[in-house]
Amino acid sequence: MKIYKIIGLMSGTSLDGLDLAYCHIWEKKGIWEFEIKETKSVGYSSEMMNTLKNAIDLSAEKLIELHNTYGTWLGEQALNFIIDNKLEVDFIASHGHTTHHRPEMGLTFQVGSGQHLANVSGIRVIADFRTNDIALGGQGAPLVPIGDRIFFNEYDYCLNLGGISNISFDVKDKRIAYDIGLANMILNYITRKVDLEYDEDGNLARSGQVNAEMLKELNGLQYYLLPHPKSIGYEWFLAEVVPIVENTDDSIENLLHTSIHHICDKIAQQIQLNFKHNKQQLLVTGGGALNSFLIETLQQKLGDTTKIVIPEKIIIEFKEALVFALMGVLRSEQLTNVLSSVTGAKKDSSSGVLFIPN
Known part of the structure; x- marks a missing residue:
């Protein structure tokens, strides 16, 4: 029985900070089970909170710059979490932070570059869980x-x-x-x-x-x-x-x-x-x-x-981070992790992009 050891990262629309959940997830007799082993919440500084809140007004260049710098910051938080708790990690599943969500226009964007996150943390990252569903005609949400x-x-x-x-x-x-x-x-x-x-x-x-x-x-x-x-x-x-x-x-x-x-x-x-x-x-x-x-x-x-x-x-505080950890596991197994009955997409999908650290 393989036990996946994953960190789920979640930043929600309430802008109350970053949630990190180190989870063990495994399948037993066709049923997926989990244990949340370690957690941490990192509050946003007022400067970062305002930056994320107002990201919708940024130019394309500034938005991509934020995408990269926020991805680097996510990597730093994940690395600190790993070092402080001496964690053994297979990969990180990151939601990022939604700055733009206009499914009627066929677009959604979560800042938090998976490549920057992977490079800083030294861990494989699965991120960008919403884009594929949008490309399939879905809402890209909700994913949980x-x-x-x-x-x-x-x-x-x-x-x-x-x-x-x-x-x-x-x-x-x-x-x-x-x-x-x-x-x-x-x-x-x-x-x-x-x-x-x-x-x-x-x-x-x-x-x-x-x-x-x-x-x-x-x-x-x-x-x-x-x-x-x-x-x-x-x-x-x-x-x-x-x-x-x-x-x-x-x-x-x-x-x-x-x-x-x-x-x-x-x-x-x-x-x-x-x-x-x-x-x-x-x-x-x-x-x-x-x-x-x-x-x-x-x-x-x-x-x-x-x-x-x-x-x-x-569970109240870290359920979403747990679910993104699960979505990462399902993606790694090429199993369905986004439901078309939920999003209205043409079909179910296994969504998320893998980033290898360099």
Whole structure:
């Protein structure tokens, strides 16, 4: 039985930093299993956070320069992680950081050059997991559902609350998944107005009240009417959501409170549209799972038919890094790691590009 020893790297749209997860992954009697052995989160400096956040406005030359320098930085973080924990590593699976995502135009781009990462770390790298699916006519997102199906299939639904909320579940033996809409992206945008990275436990939001007009505008966004497969990125947030926040004259507490009700309204709506049975279970991971006010609000909107399951903290925080490690394993075995039933591509694919260190 071969045990793959992989580091998964993930940087999400909430811009809260880089997650590294050293995982052992193996197949036993046709079933894939995992153990997360070591983890680390590296916060972004304010300078790097602003650079990544504003990368959408860079010229082509500056964007490629960022692609290379961020890839070098990823390599440095991976190398430090390996040295500090004396790790034996087969390869690194890196998502990079999404700066552009316009599937309707046939493009997606994640900065973090796999070649620079490989050269600095001295380890083989599998990266660029989204481009192939886009080339096959898909959304290039979401990708995590392959991990939901393989590692977490005992749950009726898997919900990830990162910068964006996305969900995955089975319908007639096919995995369906899509971006529901907003999550931490709007919450963190609001808290940064008062120099807070995030609203711990949702305490500020809890003390607020609903702004009815803002809630109506958010709930009325056209994206929510689109059929799946569908996905959103930072461009959509800037164009459609930021103007609503900026045009609402209210307290930070009320802005946060209203945003959480909006987030939970849209998630509950999707669960109810895809109702399976009484006593169904919803696994929630990502940073939003640690926001107790958000989780309480969501449970209230779901009622008694759906039980929210919050897993151990290592899964909450590092599930996406784990799944990219799995995607790297599947790519190395030339097995399907991107599902066309999720992305709308012409066919399933084994996606990711291998970079050999020099």
